[in-house]
Amino acid sequence: MYALRGQGCGLGLLADCDDSATWTTQAGFGLDEGIYMILTTPAGDTIANAVTTIAAAGLDSYGAKLMFGDWLWWSDQVNNTVRLVSPQGFAAGRLANLSPEQSSLNKQIYGIIGSQRTGTPGSGQNTTYASADLSALMGAGLDLICNPVPGGSYWGVRGGNNTSSNAAIDGDNYTRLTNYIAETLAAGMGQYVGQVINNNLFQQIRSTQLSFLNNMYGQGLLGSTDGSLPFSVICDTSNNPPSRTGLGYVQSDAQVQYQAINERFIVNV
Numbered sequence: 524m525y526a527l528r529g530q531g532c533g534l535g536l537l538a539d540c541d542d543s544a545t546w547t548t549q550a551g552f553g554l555d556e557g558i559y560m561i562l563t564t565p566a567g568d569t570i571a572n573a574v575t576t577i578a579a580a581g582l583d584s585y586g587a588k589l590m591f592g593d594w595l596w597w598s599d600q601v602n603n604t605v606r607l608v609s610p611q612g613f614a615a616g617r618l619a620n621l622s623p624e625q626s627s628l629n630k631q632i633y634g635i636i637g638s639q640r641t642g643t644p645g646s647g648q649n650t651t652y653a654s655a656d657l658s659a660l661m662g663a664g665l666d667l668i669c670n671p672v673p674g675g676s677y678w679g680v681r682g683g684n685n686t687s688s689n690a691a692i693d694g695d696n697y698t699r700l701t702n703y704i705a706e707t708l709a710a711g712m713g714q715y716v717g718q719v720i721n722n723n724l725f726q727q728i729r730s731t732q733l734s735f736l737n738n739m740y741g742q743g744l745l746g747s748t749d750g751s752l753p754f755s756v757i758c759d760t761s762n763n764p765p766s767r768t769g770l771g772y773v774q775s776d777a778q779v780q781y782q783a784i785n786e787r788f789i790v791n792v
Contacts, residue, residue, distance in 0.1 A: 524537055534558065534618055536612070541563050547581055547584070550562075550584040550686070551586070557702040558586075559699055560587040561611045562587055563609045563611045565592045566639065574659055574665070585685045586685070588698075589666065590610040591660055591665045595639075596636050598636050613635065613668055614666070614680055617680060624745070626786075627679075627683045627695050628684075629680070629681075631678065632679055635668070638668070640669075652669055657681060661681075661682040664687070673788075704739075711731055720763075720768045720773055725759050729758040729775070732775060740753065745779065745781070746782050747780060753782075754779045756775065757777075762776055
């Protein structure tokens, strides 16, 4: 895992590592490095055991996504065989093909021909998840890949959530957008280290950050429901008094409003 340190990865997973003793360490590493770590419970896991295990492990972090151990049947056409593989790769692959403000919820995943719970085509097994099953898993901070999903009869990620118990930050989009903004600002602000502290420096810092956030806004990565500008940047004497700049410190405060994900759609008739 530590070979990923400083590599600029947005997503990371330890393939098939289902040891719950490593989950909090992986989540902590993800927070430190700005990597969204994708975890999994063991193959053939039960809902009750998964819920108990995540609670016992103390995993409660937006830095990690924990997939329920309903492992997936995948047709390996190169080796002409059907393999049972962890849901980690499918979840990470789907997220990698989405922009950071998006959630994996309800997005179609290709190449899956069955799961341990539903069986392979022709097996005669066809077990779906009840609403209570989904509530138990996602309420505990787990996610899963299943068929059907709200969009129809196809394979997809059902929750789009990380393991945080805080409903305001428990989505894929929060983790990935936060990491993306932090990484980009960290890289872009480095040019100002070593510069003379004056009003011109404050203006340059603010201009660079506003330009970046404006680009995100124009690309649809940021937005608001009322059409107002969803960000602001402060870098002037109000947050940089002489008592601090005299010690060589410069502070810039950026406030960004994220777009929410439609997770619970209510239609009244």
